[in-house]
Amino acid sequence: MLLPYKEYLQYVEQNPNDEEKLHEMKVTIDEPALISSFKYVAMDIDDDKCLYLLYILRKSLLKIQEHCFIADSNEIVTQLEKVNTLIQMTWQKRGLYPSLDHILEFFDMDEKAITAVRKWVEENKGLQDLLTNLENEEVPDDLEEYEDDLLDVYDQRLFQKNLGKINQRCPFYIRDYLHF
Incomplete structure (x- = not known):
């Protein structure tokens, strides 16, 4: 999955007053429980962390879709479908009560x-x-x-x-x- 950071950076360069849009769509890994999984090399993460990240990606994609004029809307719809499918698959694997x-x-x-x-x-x-x-x-x-x-x-x-x-x-x- 590739978020359109480059397109947003170019857009913000031309429209400095819209810098907030870049901040709204960006995905950062700043939760202490997640940082170690991304610090040096990608590591396996449990289902709960996976769901957390997928929901963050989903939120970002929805913001990008809301800003529709910056990125290819068809690509965003495709990526949203993939993220929703991954969320559903992870919930099914995890179950309601994993413990x-x-x-x-x-x-x-x-x-x-x-x-x-x-x-x-x-x-x-x-x-x-x-x-x-x-x-x-x-x-x-x-x-x-x-x-x-x-x-x-x-x-x-x-x-x-x-x-x-x-x-x-x-x-x-x-x-x-x-x-x-």
Whole structure:
């Protein structure tokens, strides 16, 4: 992906009062958590950092599209489609709750049960629904086979202690997952 920095620099050279447009479209890596991945050589980054960068690129491309007179609009549309596809692919790979398996594993849930719970939560975007059901000692029909496992995990003191942290993160993940 190539952003039209050169075109913007030329434009700003001829139109100094529009320098703000260059600042609006530029993409800089200035987050401390990302700098090390770009400092010397490109390194692998995790899905969360990848999504962050893709959303920054998307925002830049939308600004460029808004400034339509500086760059080739057809090329920008093509690049936006690519970025949106990459965002969708990364969300699918990452999943809504990438740590859910580890959390359930920590509480000694069987691997088959973990897979079923993750699949149910992903398909229904329903971690909050699942937790609410468990609080009422109810289990969704599709997970009835794992009722004992789920209720055992839910009843553990450490799980209850950290439940608030899980609930606080739900809206953030769902909002971002649905936004592409």
